[in-house]
Amino acid sequence: MADTAIARRGTRPSADATRDAILTAALDEFAERSFDGATMRAIATRAGVTQPLLNYHFSAKDELWRAAVDRLFASLDRVIAARAAGLRGVDELTATKLIVREFVEFSARNPQLHRIITAESKTDGPRLDWLVDHHVRPIYDATTNRFARLTELGLLPDVAPVHLYYLLTGGAATMFVLAPECRRLAGIDPFADDTIAAHADAVVALLFGSSEPER
Amino acid sequence: MADTAIARRGTRPSADATRDAILTAALDEFAERSFDGATMRAIATRAGVTQPLLNYHFSAKDELWRAAVDRLFASLDRVIAARAAGLRGVDELTATKLIVREFVEFSARNPQLHRIITAESKTDGPRLDWLVDHHVRPIYDATTNRFARLTELGLLPDVAPVHLYYLLTGGAATMFVLAPECRRLAGIDPFADDTIAAHADAVVALLFGSSEPER
DNA sequence: GTCTATAATTAGATAGAC
């Protein structure tokens, strides 16, 4: 991050803000319409600039996609690392429950994360290769290692970690990924604070069999 | 189904088989690449016909999409109805566990179902309207009514049905929707028979707290 | 019914002025 700031020294003052606006617009468009459905023109309009300017800041559509995804995962990593750092000394089961809650909350505040993962992970291709190698694998390894330790301690049902991983990520994120559907079906706003908290309660209760949320 | 057969009486013998091949190809393409990413040419090639023939059988791209989705949901409805019919007289908890297992199995054998739902339910639009009105709402209502009854009997944790619905559908389907990712991360084939069975076990165990699969 | 050929539209990317 310091690197890029240094690398971009000498650019005009507005450039960084423009780059940022483009990345935000790109993330939303890619998440809502998937890679093929998102057009460079739509992203430009959403960012309040003209379309060729995107090709000035990012040489091609898929480079823009990678930059937007990088920023999103950096945000996730920052949030989870900060939460974990505040839990040193706490027993592993309680720490895991609280990290899971943080993950549910992040999934709700940033539905783009799982929308993009889902869109790209359905089919093999260069974007999936990149996504797994650069971002998903470290998260998967850390999560399944944690589950394996808890299962060994008898604190989780004896289920292979890969199943727990997809139960957790799918169960936590789907209501927010499918927010427009959820609004129609249930008549509720999944992004309301109390709905997010209730969903976090439900995820933790089903995974760990506890009905008492801890904070 | 009898209706369409009657309505199409008089067509040449090969027409029905061609229509069917097109629908199968369309479902796979739409599921893998989403609506915008799927091209009529790719569908035609996969079906072994030329592109303009799709516009002969289906007037436009989104009519083809609807026809393919209709056939898939008809298959789901048939499978679940058959399973439920075989469970008359069985107590509701056991029946629900077995229907959930059937649903997990169907999600594995037909990952197109949740791939298409996910792609379309991220954004409001005419295809989501149609999808919810014609297919998802009846399933949602039946599922949440069942959950509400079981919760009232104390057989499910006291969690609002909408949360259970998204925990179930997301938890059951995600591993199969993201099969290419899962292969890379865990090095396993999620579509292997024993993996599907293990995932069904895990879903039932976490939802209903039972570790003994029933059949 | 199914094909070949093609029209009309829209996409991503580049050239060049300011």
Next chain:
DNA sequence: GTCTATCTAATTATAGAC
């Protein structure tokens, strides 16, 4: 850095022969 104008390629859909 950001714009206007435009190129090339690819898309859906239609016309018309067989």
